[in-house]
Amino acid sequence: MRWEDICSRCGLCCHEKTIYPDALEIDLSSPCLFYDSSTHECRVYQQRFSKCRRCRKVTPLTAIFSRSLPDSCAYVEWAARHHLRMRRRKELVLTEGHVSQP
Ligand code: SF4
Ligand code: SF4
Numbered sequence: 001m002r003w004e005d006i007c008s009r010c011g012l013c014c015h016e017k018t019i020y021p022d023a024l025e026i027d028l029s030s031p032c033l034f035y036d037s038s039t040h041e042c043r044v045y046q047q048r049f050s051k052c053r054r055c056r057k058v059t060p061l062t063a064i065f066s067r068s069l070p071d072s073c074a075y076v077e078w079a080a081r082h083h084l085r086m087r088r089r090k091e092l093v094l095t096e097g098h099v100s101q102p
Contacts, residue, residue: 010072011040012073013058013069015031023091024092024093025092026092034048034051063076063086064079071092
């Protein structure tokens with residue numbers, strides 16, 4: 001399996017988010033400009049890092065340490081399954097607006 005195939009295409013990482021000590025808030029009303037909500041795919045996937053300055057590649061290290069990915073992210077689950085991600089966040093909060101810029 002390729003690393004990219006792990007992604008379940010939930011699209012949560014392509015929305016505005018706010019990180020709290022024990023929670024991650026994701027604003028479902030603020031998708032990235034390039035996010036296609038009908039297919040849950042990126043419309044500029046091959047050029048995403050040049051088109052979107054805030055887009056970040058998910059690497060094994062990101063999967064292990066990033067606080068901006070939800071626990072439900074398939075990469076975070078991969079890291080947890082391999083006992084690489086120790087601390088789990090308490091709560092995922094999904095909102096429709098009123099989130100500040102991360
Ligand atoms: S550019 Fe990055 S953040 Fe935006 S939709 Fe594509 S993958 Fe998601
Ligand atoms: S949150 Fe994880 S599983 Fe969901 S789209 Fe982003 S990288 Fe893929």
